[in-house]
Amino acid sequence: MDVRGCGQPRGAAAGLAFGAAVAALMLQQRHLHRRADLADKHRLQFDLLCKAMDDPELAAVLDTYEDEVRPERQRQFLLANALYQNLLHAYRLRTTDRAETLGHLRGICQSRIFRAYWDATRHHRQSLPVGSQERRLAELVDEIVARASEERDEWWVA
Numbered sequence: 001m002d003v004r005g006c007g008q009p010r011g012a013a014a015g016l017a018f019g020a021a022v023a024a025l026m027l028q029q030r031h032l033h034r035r036a037d038l039a040d041k042h043r044l045q046f047d048l049l050c051k052a053m054d055d056p057e058l059a060a061v062l063d064t065y066e067d068e069v070r071p072e073r074q075r076q077f078l079l080a081n082a083l084y085q086n087l088l089h090a091y092r093l094r095t096t097d098r099a100e101t102l103g104h105l106r107g108i109c110q111s112r113i114f115r116a117y118w119d120a121t122r123h124h125r126q127s128l129p130v131g132s133q134e135r136r137l138a139e140l141v142d143e144i145v146a147r148a149s150e151e152r153d154e155w156w157v158a
Contacts, residue, residue, distance in 0.1 A: 038092060042089040046086070049079075049081060049082045052078050059078060065077075065120045065121070073116075077117040077120065077121075080117035080118075084141070087101060088133075091133065102144075105141055109141065109148050118145050119145075
């Protein structure tokens with residue numbers, strides 16, 4: 001009996017297992033890089049929003065509303081955008097689940113200023129890809145804002 005022949009299937013299996021482990025590690029590494037890239041993007045966006053909130057001349061760059069918005073209101077809208085983007089970021093990274101995200105959204109949507117911001121930026125969301133995470137989250141906000149407008153007092157408790 002040839003001893004070398006008996007070891008080849010085990011060697012092949014070990015090679016396949018090693019290859020699968022390497023592939024899994026590479027996939028995990030790509031996932032971690034994506035999370036890091038999203039975190040960097042979020043941090044940069046937040047820094048830019050902060051600069052715009054601090055300087056009306058810079059905030060004018062972000063004035064893409066259909067109606068004229070006073071500088072004070074625009075600063076409030078920028079903060080509303082920062083709150084929403086922060087929640088979107090947490091949702092994308094899955095640091096909050098759907099139920100927790102809905103709870104935060106219900107809280108944010110209690111604010112009349114946030115609802116005004118949401119209405120003023122509705123045209124911004126029209127180009128979001130159907131089925132994207134941001135589009136799905138925006139549709140949830142649309143529902144919550146609609147309920148808030150209809151039910152007034154205790155809409156957010158349910």
